[in-house]
Structure formats: structure tokens, C-alpha cells
Amino acid sequence: MYEIQFGVPMSGAILNCINTRLDARTISVLLRHCEPKLLFVDTLSQSVALEAISLFPPNKSPPVLVLIQDDHDDAGGSNSSLSTVDSRFCCTYESLVEKGDPNFKWIRPKSEWSPIVLNYTSGTTSSPKGVVHSHRGIFTMTVDSLIDWEVPKQPVYLWTLPMFHANGWSFTWGMAAVGGTSVCVRKFDASTVYSLIKKHGVTHMCGAPVVLNMLSNSPEIKPLPNPVQILTAGAPPPAAVLSRTESLGFVVSHGYGLTETGGLVVSCAWKREWNKLPATERAKLKARQGVRTIGMTEADVVDPESGLSVKRDGSTLGEIVLRGACVMLGYLKDPNATNKCMKENGWFYTGDVGVMHSDGYMEIKDRSKDVIISGGENLSSVEVESVLYNHPAINEAAVVARPDEYWGETPCAFVSLKNELTQKPSEQDIIQYCRAKLPHYMVPKTVVFKEELPKTSTGKIQKFALRDMAKALGPSSSSSRLSRM
Amino acid sequence: MYEIQFGVPMSGAILNCINTRLDARTISVLLRHCEPKLLFVDTLSQSVALEAISLFPPNKSPPVLVLIQDDHDDAGGSNSSLSTVDSRFCCTYESLVEKGDPNFKWIRPKSEWSPIVLNYTSGTTSSPKGVVHSHRGIFTMTVDSLIDWEVPKQPVYLWTLPMFHANGWSFTWGMAAVGGTSVCVRKFDASTVYSLIKKHGVTHMCGAPVVLNMLSNSPEIKPLPNPVQILTAGAPPPAAVLSRTESLGFVVSHGYGLTETGGLVVSCAWKREWNKLPATERAKLKARQGVRTIGMTEADVVDPESGLSVKRDGSTLGEIVLRGACVMLGYLKDPNATNKCMKENGWFYTGDVGVMHSDGYMEIKDRSKDVIISGGENLSSVEVESVLYNHPAINEAAVVARPDEYWGETPCAFVSLKNELTQKPSEQDIIQYCRAKLPHYMVPKTVVFKEELPKTSTGKIQKFALRDMAKALGPSSSSSRLSRM
Numbered sequence: 001m002y003e004i005q006f007g008v009p010m011s012g013a014i015l016n017c018i019n020t021r022l023d024a025r026t027i028s029v030l031l032r033h034c035e036p037k038l039l040f041v042d043t044l045s046q047s048v049a050l051e052a053i054s055l056f057p058p059n060k061s062p063p064v065l066v067l068i069q070d071d072h073d074d075a076g077g078s079n080s081s082l083s084t085v086d087s088r089f090c091c092t093y094e095s096l097v098e099k100g101d102p103n104f105k106w107i108r109p110k111s112e113w114s115p116i117v118l119n120y121t122s123g124t125t126s127s128p129k130g131v132v133h134s135h136r137g138i139f140t141m142t143v144d145s146l147i148d149w150e151v152p153k154q155p156v157y158l159w160t161l162p163m164f165h166a167n168g169w170s171f172t173w174g175m176a177a178v179g180g181t182s183v184c185v186r187k188f189d190a191s192t193v194y195s196l197i198k199k200h201g202v203t204h205m206c207g208a209p210v211v212l213n214m215l216s217n218s219p220e221i222k223p224l225p226n227p228v229q230i231l232t233a234g235a236p237p238p239a240a241v242l243s244r245t246e247s248l249g250f251v252v253s254h255g256y257g258l259t260e261t262g263g264l265v266v267s268c269a270w271k272r273e274w275n276k277l278p279a280t281e282r283a284k285l286k287a288r289q290g291v292r293t294i295g296m297t298e299a300d301v302v303d304p305e306s307g308l309s310v311k312r313d314g315s316t317l318g319e320i321v322l323r324g325a326c327v328m329l330g331y332l333k334d335p336n337a338t339n340k341c342m343k344e345n346g347w348f349y350t351g352d353v354g355v356m357h358s359d360g361y362m363e364i365k366d367r368s369k370d371v372i373i374s375g376g377e378n379l380s381s382v383e384v385e386s387v388l389y390n391h392p393a394i395n396e397a398a399v400v401a402r403p404d405e406y407w408g409e410t411p412c413a414f415v416s417l418k419n420e421l422t423q424k425p426s427e428q429d430i431i432q433y434c435r436a437k438l439p440h441y442m443v444p445k446t447v448v449f450k451e452e453l454p455k456t457s458t459g460k461i462q463k464f465a466l467r468d469m470a471k472a473l474g475p476s477s478s479s480s481r482l483s484r485m
Numbered sequence: 486m487y488e489i490q491f492g493v494p495m496s497g498a499i500l501n502c503i504n505t506r507l508d509a510r511t512i513s514v515l516l517r518h519c520e521p522k523l524l525f526v527d528t529l530s531q532s533v534a535l536e537a538i539s540l541f542p543p544n545k546s547p548p549v550l551v552l553i554q555d556d557h558d559d560a561g562g563s564n565s566s567l568s569t570v571d572s573r574f575c576c577t578y579e580s581l582v583e584k585g586d587p588n589f590k591w592i593r594p595k596s597e598w599s600p601i602v603l604n605y606t607s608g609t610t611s612s613p614k615g616v617v618h619s620h621r622g623i624f625t626m627t628v629d630s631l632i633d634w635e636v637p638k639q640p641v642y643l644w645t646l647p648m649f650h651a652n653g654w655s656f657t658w659g660m661a662a663v664g665g666t667s668v669c670v671r672k673f674d675a676s677t678v679y680s681l682i683k684k685h686g687v688t689h690m691c692g693a694p695v696v697l698n699m700l701s702n703s704p705e706i707k708p709l710p711n712p713v714q715i716l717t718a719g720a721p722p723p724a725a726v727l728s729r730t731e732s733l734g735f736v737v738s739h740g741y742g743l744t745e746t747g748g749l750v751v752s753c754a755w756k757r758e759w760n761k762l763p764a765t766e767r768a769k770l771k772a773r774q775g776v777r778t779i780g781m782t783e784a785d786v787v788d789p790e791s792g793l794s795v796k797r798d799g800s801t802l803g804e805i806v807l808r809g810a811c812v813m814l815g816y817l818k819d820p821n822a823t824n825k826c827m828k829e830n831g832w833f834y835t836g837d838v839g840v841m842h843s844d845g846y847m848e849i850k851d852r853s854k855d856v857i858i859s860g861g862e863n864l865s866s867v868e869v870e871s872v873l874y875n876h877p878a879i880n881e882a883a884v885v886a887r888p889d890e891y892w893g894e895t896p897c898a899f900v901s902l903k904n905e906l907t908q909k910p911s912e913q914d915i916i917q918y919c920r921a922k923l924p925h926y927m928v929p930k931t932v933v934f935k936e937e938l939p940k941t942s943t944g945k946i947q948k949f950a951l952r953d954m955a956k957a958l959g960p961s962s963s964s965s966r967l968s969r970m
Contacts, residue, residue: 152635
């Protein structure tokens, strides 16, 4: 997958990395939407890919399939047998590369504005949105992040952030730019991470706060040979997790970005004088998303109606808007969605809600009205709701985030049942129903039954009120291990 | 001067920083060439600026003059009196700023290709060449250098490299981008540098190898509180200077660039395994200019006739050519000079001669046929020759570089005298003659009298042969201290 970040653009094609945690149905929808010519499939994703292809209608031709067989498997992942390749694959990746022309001249993009990647995001609506970035945008993002994270030459980078997450926030290319060593893993847990840090002399890694939590809560904590830089985003790192992680020798940086920006474009730039503050005060400051990076022209919090900046008082809510070189070209085949978020003068409306502090640092308050961020994965509540609405017993449904010590958030469903029911479903019944139709991480961990869901005067469900209720339930239990990372 | 790097572009104007070591005549030529509306003059350059203006012909209107009076003079430079401002200045910088509108909106350039700076280079010919860079080029150069030199956030940067040298290799803006502290000096010597390092906790500085030499040869060497990064360019650092400097706790990085690239675009990227080599071997490797930085698309050494890459054998000479985002827009009002060096597909022909090593690292062998680099200043031998040719007793003249332990190189003049002379001039006579007409650093330190200068079959003076002769003279004496830095 790391090689493909370079080989695909250099061959003149556009790269689309698919989230390996998605189910076959969703993958099939994405493939039919972007119509790839070639699909590289890792051994571990073999069956889900073949199932996704089998869901293609007869009039749609599926992509040619290439199997990536890797016998250098450092941690996790089994590699059953190199000899048996399903006949639906045209060849293996290695045999394809062997047949290549060593004198092949890279194909230069027609323009710096030519697309280089497509990355799907569920965003706030249930329809898949394909974010397209240009060569120029990705170059800027890549150098921007190297400067902002102060990445030195020849770092040793552990891939705890999946490469399919906006190309690992563009660090796939960033690591090449600084001569970095990439330590790749298919699956990991705290024990694996600590042993890889020791084995390879890891200096840098990225991950959602859930990774910090995993590392600092593990019974397998090992002393770090040297400080390790961790860049986190996706949700503000909870103060307790932050101080626990830093006490172990990790140096945590915090930023904010979206698939639409290709990586982190707002960064909690740390001031030296803040080191003198007590730990709780430091954690509070570090939990803020921060200020724009130098690859961006402007970052602001505005009133979505007037477009004017909100008061810098740390409490007036507004929409986070961004402008600059790292903003996407637009959504694939979706001019409506593109026009909805890309406004005059290059402003990108994120849909995330935040406040601006008096020192110019922004903080996300209600990341967005709908999105739930579980273990660093953005998941659309609307998509989960659409499944719930198909349940024969359910009248109304709304899914919001419930705080979780381990995942950050988990989906919590509020449902009202139909009146004429002879037998009412249980919480487990509804969870089981969703499991059959949704990827594991999107399945609600909690189902709350209500007589009626709270509504606005115009009939809209008040998610804000439900979020308060979900919060009042306390953190959801976190018995499940990090099986899906 | 540091503030002006921002204020001038933000006001929609183009910035031209003039070398404060130039004489009034040259400054006058430059001012008439670029026709500025406003000229900011530091107290120390007051008299030379006024003299340059007095040389304007009556039909040319001079710029409005603003005097920069600075009473915060950390090191060197006297600030006679704040009350007496010559009536030819319209006002002082501080009073101009005071009159400004605090709500002034920055003027955005019409396009990213709009010019931001003009920087004069003497280059290989005697006519002033005004290098024009775009906002886009300078942005790329700035981020490129931060990544290549691995500059962390909040460095403390000592300005041993003048800001008028290609805007301090674009670190004027680079330091702002990483929240750096700029420690500015008008003049310095080793003692000043060591005390500023201690006083301000300096972490980074740039300079020609002559600065390294000054620091490592000084009787005032003081132990460094922490390692200090030095980035050097302009000439390969001599091995002895390099190892002496590094033994003191300085960490030396070496690169290559031209005014035409806005900063360093080739960098001697250091490989960890080289640390195991003996010091002399390390110095040899570090003296090579290196590989392209990521802001550039390509850097090569080519046969200037065919345009094809030379053999990667470390010995075949060719011209260094560069292609990428940091190359200038062109020379101001000089399409001929622009077309001469900017060729098809964006290739910039540097005029510098080098070799390519088998590992892809380039090394300048004969930096250019004409340029002499003395104390980091490029000086045009043609310009010195044109003065010599005006001497009544001189028949032919050619100026080449003579190695110098202190300055790197000094100008060495080879002259043949006219036959009919009754009294022959002495070496000192000719040096005195040049002093009256040239800035100090361009005056030949050596004059060699010849019956005839060596020529090619087509009648061109063989500078290559003269350089060998100058080298055979041994290093020129270096009694003079670093008075002109």
C-alpha cells in the first residue's frame, strides 16, 4: 500500500485507498461510484473484496483484481499460502511489478491541478462523498505537515494511523520527503506498538486519541528508549489520557483537519510559557484545535448565516471555515455537495461547530451536528439511522455520540417504537439487526427506548438534547479490545 | 529591515533589499534601474545613500527617503543622535509607521505569480541583473528550506547572513513561519557572535564558510551552551574549517543555491552511515553540494551543448541546471539575459560548472568561469576588469580567484602593460586606482604583471590557465580582520 501511493500517481492514474474496515456492501457502492480500472487487494481483505465485486450488477464491469501477497509480516495478519491465488485475481502485485518496464518514464500530470487522489468520507450525510485532491494541494499539505510537526530528516515512523485515512494525513509522501523509515502494521495492540518502538527505534507516530488511550492504559507499558512524537487528531485528547501518555515519554501534538483538507490544517501551536502551567491547565490548552498552519491562508469560526467571524470569547458557537492551498478540488460526481461547502473566495465550510478563543485559537465544541467519531473513524449518524428506520418495530430513530473511555465516542441510538406492536424488541435485538447491515464500528453500542423523541417547533429531532441524555448515561463500557484497528 | 520584508509585500509593493556594502556609484545605478518610489535607509548607510541619490541625473526623480533610526543597538553600529535627521529624508521609519492606519487591509497580490522581491546579483557579467521572484516561488523556497534544514518551532536565529543576500536565503519569512526569534546585528566579529549565542540561546545561524572560519579561528572561542546549527553555502567549506567548527559544537549543513533560486535548492543530505567514516572522509562528503531539495523538480549536471546529463563519474564537467518551483520569474528589464539562462521545459542554466557523483550528489568544480566568491560575496571579474582596462598604463587585464585562507577567495589581477610607457605602475598603484572606483571587496588583493596573457586560438584569454597560476601563488595573506561583515 505504501508503494502504491507513489506508483499509481507516477503511472498517471488516480489513487483511491479504501477503508479496509468497511463491509462488502459499502465497498461495492464505492467501487461502482468511482469506477476503478484496477483494484489492489491485500490478502487480509481478499474475501470482502471478492464479495463486493460479486454485488456488481451484470451491466457494470468490475475492476481488474491484483492480489497483494506479503510474506514479510512483522506484526499481526496471517499470510495463509503464497501458492493459492483465487482465479478471480488476474495476478499478484509482485508478478505485476516484475513484468514492468524498468525504464518507464513517470507520467507527469497535465497540470498541477490534475487530481492525484480520491478519498471517501462518510461526512455528515449517508451518501458516499468522494474527496478529490490535486497534485498541488497534496504537495502543499505534505510540506505543511512536515513543518508543523517539526519532522526532522530520517525519522522512523510507525503506521498506527491507517494509510487509508486521507493517505495517513499525507505522511505517506511526507515520510519519503524526509527520508523516513516506514514501519507498517496490519493490526496492532499496545504490546505490538511497544515492541516495535523498541525494535525499530520509532521516533514518530500518528493516531486518534483512542491510540493514546490504548498505549497509556495497557498492562504492557514498557519504558521508551527515547521520546516518541505522537500527532493526534479526530477528537480532542481527554486531559487524563493526555497527561498519562506524556508521563510515559510520548510527546503529544494535537491538530485538526478533514479528508477535505488532505491532512491537518489547524494545529495547537504550543507556546513555551505554557509549560509552566499546571498539568490540568496544560491539557485544557492542548485539547484546543489551535491556529491555521502555514499551508492555509485563513481559518476562522463564523456565523453560518452572515459569514462574519464570531466573537473571540471562547463561547459563541459558529461554523469552522477554512481557506487555502490544502482544500480539495471538490467531491467526485457531486456538484451539489461541492457547492454546499465550497463558497465564495475559496472558503470551505467544514460543517464543524466551534468557538474562537481570545488568543486566536479555535476549539471544536460540537464537532458537527451529526458526525460521531469512534476510535478516530468518522461515522455518519444518518447512515445508522437509515438502517434503524428499516426495522419493522421502530417508529423514529436518532443516533448521537455517547462518550466512551476507550473509543472516544460510540453510537448511541434513541428510538421510539410503533404503537401496534405485539412484541417489543430488546436492546440486543436491535443491535443484532444493525450488525447484519452495518460495519461493526457503526453499530450502536447503546439503544435507549423513548415514548417520543424531543423535537423542535418545526418537527426536527433535537439531537442536542439527545446528546445531553447520552452524556448523562455516563461513559459506555469498554470491555471490547482494540480488535478492529 | 526585518519588518520591511513583510510590510512592503503586504502593502502591495515589491521589495528590493540593497547590499549595504556597495558603493554609492553602484547603488545609484541599481536605483535608476529599478526606479523605487520609496527608499528606507538605515542610519549607518545614510551618507552612501545620499551620495547615490546625488548621482541621479536631473531628469530622473529619486525615491522618497525614509530614515530608519534604531536606538536598540545590540551589537556594533553607533546611533549618533535621534534628533538630527537630514532634511533630504521625508521622515523617520517610526514616524511613518505611527501615521499608518491600524485597520489597513493587506493588499493581496493579483496572482500568486505576481512579483514579491527584486534582488540584484552581479553574476558573471558586469551589468546589474535584477532577479525577480513571485509570491509563489518565495513561499515554496521558504517552506523548502525549513524542511531541508529541519528547522523546529521557535528557533533562535542569529542574523550572521545578511538579509540583503536573497532575503537571507528566504529565512526572513521562514523564521516567521516557525515562530522564530530573530537576533539582528549590523556588524559582528567572533566575540560578538559567541556572546550573542550565550545571551539569547541562539540555536540557528547561516553564513558563508568565511563565518565558520572566523568562529573557529578566533582567540575568543567560548564553549557553546547547546549545539548550534549552521547552514553554509556560497563555497564548499574547507575540510579543516569544517572539522574545527564542528569540534566546537556547531552542526554544519551545506547547500547550494543562487539569487535566481531565492535560497538553497541543492543540499548535501547527510546519511547516518557517513558518521562512521574518518573526519577527512566526512569533510570530503560534506563539501559536496548534494541533491535537489523537495521544492525543486530536478537538478542535474549537463553538457551545455547537448543538454544531456553528464556521466555520473565525479569527473566529467558540465553545467549545473535546475528546474522547479523556486526558479525566478526572470531578470528585470533584461529579456536577453533571461532567455540566455531560462530554457525549454523550465530548465534554469546556472552558469556554474560541476560534476555528478555516482551516488547522485553533485559537486561544483569551477563554480563558474568568471565569478569570484570572496567572503560569501559573488563578485564579477568582468566588472573589475572593466575598471582595470580604463587604467592608462594597462594593455590587457583578467581577474581570477586566488585562494585565501580567510575570505575563501580574493580577486587576483593579471595585467599586461602598454609598450610605450615611460613609467610603469606598481602593484600598489593599481590597487589604489581600483579602490577609488570599486567597492572594497572587489578590489584585487594581488596584481601580477605579465608580458602577455595566455589566449585561446580564437583570441580569448584563458582564465583557466590564470587560475592555475593564481593557485600556484599560494593563499593570499589575510592580515585584514573581518571589518566589512
